[in-house]
Amino acid sequence: MQTYKTLAALCALGFCNLTWAQSTGHIGHGGGSGDGACIRAKISRFKPEHLATVAPGSEFSFAASGSNGPGHIHVSIKQHPIPITIEDKDTFYLVKGKLPEDIKSTTVRISVSLKSKVGKCDAEDGWLLKVSE
Numbered sequence: 001m002q003t004y005k006t007l008a009a010l011c012a013l014g015f016c017n018l019t020w021a022q023s024t025g026h027i028g029h030g031g032g033s034g035d036g037a038c039i040r041a042k043i044s045r046f047k048p049e050h051l052a053t054v055a056p057g058s059e060f061s062f063a064a065s066g067s068n069g070p071g072h073i074h075v076s077i078k079q080h081p082i083p084i085t086i087e088d089k090d091t092f093y094l095v096k097g098k099l100p101e102d103i104k105s106t107t108v109r110i111s112v113s114l115k116s117k118v119g120k121c122d123a124e125d126g127w128l129l130k131v132s133e
Contacts, residue, residue: 072115
């Protein structure tokens, strides 16, 4: 008889915790507000590869997935925005840009910011390139 009371008490506590989590939006990555699961924005397929040596004005590209769209993909070098072109490839965006011609004999970071549909799923990433003379 004591076992049934203990089991009933544990089940009641578990149910209360589940109800609280659902009502406060603390279940899953989507926040429980009907906006769906969190699909983390990310970048991949860096070209040229991380730490490659390139000439000034060289082209670069990467794949962006999980973004809220082309208007939510931003690229900068040394905190200066870089013009980019974006191609929709159905499951990802192919993003292309060029290094500025006046950056020479240094290492630069291509910094990428992606906004996703769910704010907590945004991404900031990048990679380094060595720029020759």
